[in-house]
Amino acid sequence: MNYAERMNTVRGSVIRDVASEIASRNNKELIQLSGGLPQGSLFPIKELKDVTDLILSDEDKAIESLQYGLTKGDTELLGILSERLQKVEKMDIDMSNILITTGCQQGISLVSTALLDLHDTVIIEKPSYLDGLNATLPYECNIVGVDTDEEGIVIRSLERALDELHKVKLIYVIPNFQNPTGKAWTLDRRLEFLELLGQEKYDHIHILEDNPYGEIRFRGEFIPSLKSLDKNNKVIYLGSFSKIMCPGLRVGYVVGEKSFVDRLEEIKEGADLQSNQFAQSQIREYLKKYDIDRHVQEIRDVYKVKADVMISAIKQELGDVVNYVVPDGGIFMWMEVPEYINTSAMLSDALDANVSYIPGASFFADGSGTNTLRLNFSMSSEDQIKEGIKRLAGVIKSKIS
């Protein structure tokens, strides 16, 4: 094939490669702590069956949900969603500020198309969900990680990066229960971040806030999103039903200035014309008939127990030899093993010991973080988590000299 030059830059997802490797082993004994999957048995299957029946039993509703619809998204869903974002996220928006996307991932892709010129720089947290940034690769930009600490991105490091780096156009951040670390930024750090970026000299820089895990807070107080705190209209916000309902329906959304959202809609027409209309109808009818807030609370309760089981197991099995982050929400935990252990190299041993994780280096744009790893606690049962950490501990301890 006569590929475009950009294809020298485009590459597949590291996380999906690990998933393929696992699938190819077809090992029923394996405990997967590598995934990013929500717990399937929490999906509101009964309720989705009810609303799906409702849609398909009414000929008008059925036809509408199976027919072409608007690129922007189902009008009634947009209305319900904007009310929910006003209520839950305290956003000062209306439906003209929202575009329905095929998951948050498409949001990253559309925003990249709209903003990134060749060799522009995108700043991300160090570490961050680099795989998601594969959406920027067709635009051959430069991705640079900036240090983070327990409170969020380090403002002094960010300021230095902004001054030193060439052509910074976008800052991509996940302030709530980040993928991969599970950390949430403090309110103060959010305000400092917005204050820094609010300076006139940074007018040309936009912020992309990815918030798929925000509602899964199972400890501590709610902290407002950057979008809701932003007074300068610099923040573009990505949300999704993947973690609070189910990911298979692929319904996410972008929130931004109306004129910007209108331009994203033009790009989306070329990208996929529109997202699945039936899934939008399912979610719309679910939101009308059922209490999603109660459902989210159920998810929080279950994930809190699982997170605590994982934390206890790590403390017990590996407390002396690793550092780890205690998450207040989300689905991930982060671990640092002794510096001389390479977690990419260690993965095959872990798979042989019937446990999987994601090597941390895949979250560092500069290839560092070779002694880190990401663990998931949403997908496995409590017993599996205990046993999985025990197996992982065995592998790690065998590497300790």
Add this chain to the structure above:
Amino acid sequence: MNYAERMNTVRGSVIRDVASEIASRNNKELIQLSGGLPQGSLFPIKELKDVTDLILSDEDKAIESLQYGLTKGDTELLGILSERLQKVEKMDIDMSNILITTGCQQGISLVSTALLDLHDTVIIEKPSYLDGLNATLPYECNIVGVDTDEEGIVIRSLERALDELHKVKLIYVIPNFQNPTGKAWTLDRRLEFLELLGQEKYDHIHILEDNPYGEIRFRGEFIPSLKSLDKNNKVIYLGSFSKIMCPGLRVGYVVGEKSFVDRLEEIKEGADLQSNQFAQSQIREYLKKYDIDRHVQEIRDVYKVKADVMISAIKQELGDVVNYVVPDGGIFMWMEVPEYINTSAMLSDALDANVSYIPGASFFADGSGTNTLRLNFSMSSEDQIKEGIKRLAGVIKSKIS
């Protein structure tokens, strides 16, 4: 916003603009001959309700269909689809040659990302579905139309274009019941086309065959797709369930060489991670339980009658003053009015007369075709078609001096 330079090139769909204009008028009396929508009452609603119930009543199936899945697509669906393409389209492929996409539109987008460098040239038929080519705009390429006649693209014109134009990388064609003209290429023309492009000097050029309407042949004999006739692996093929089942589920697919499809999968990971898993399950279970070929035959029978009603009405009302194409399949008809009538300017008069169409100029890359228009016969009833053409005839005749 600090947009990327490419956004000077990106624009929205002209057809969707007409749709928005119509929606804003909110006129119940309007007969829409402008759309490209299949007839909703033909959607297999009862069957989809049955298989959807089946999926959501089985916990394992439900969770699988609501969970994340593979970027490439549902494995069982890929298998069934490859068998169907072998049978119906006589393609020599297996499932490794297929990638599930969010409609044909995403296929155009992914292929554009994979192949088009800045200022590359894309050749299309004149006229063609230019709106779909909006997917190429982020790559700021040059779109050039090549003459067509009753048998397809004109080979001599194509050869001249290939020799004269700079950096031709891709030829995008719709050989079956084209959008907008409804024409199908003859077998001879397909073979001549492939023979020309099979020359070594054109090794760097790829063919993108878009075939959403191919199965809706209601007259004449089946003609093989370019993909199935291609001996040089130059053809990338796009198919979809939108016109043979329903468009709201947004399930399409790309067929190509395995190594190429693998690279498209990498791009798709960045673009939207994967298409809706639930819709893939719905289509998979439908294909397993029901006879889609019988369903397609039903669509053909209904559309044939509608096409014939439209042809008769045009003949009767406008036979002396316009030229038109008699289609053997698909959902569109094409009309040429006297040269001095501008169909873009005439549209507001038509809307005032409660009938809509798509001005033909939007299908010509060079802005010509100002005296042409596209009509759709799948969406309206027979009575609406008769009445719509009568109204349109009134408007056209009022312009004839």
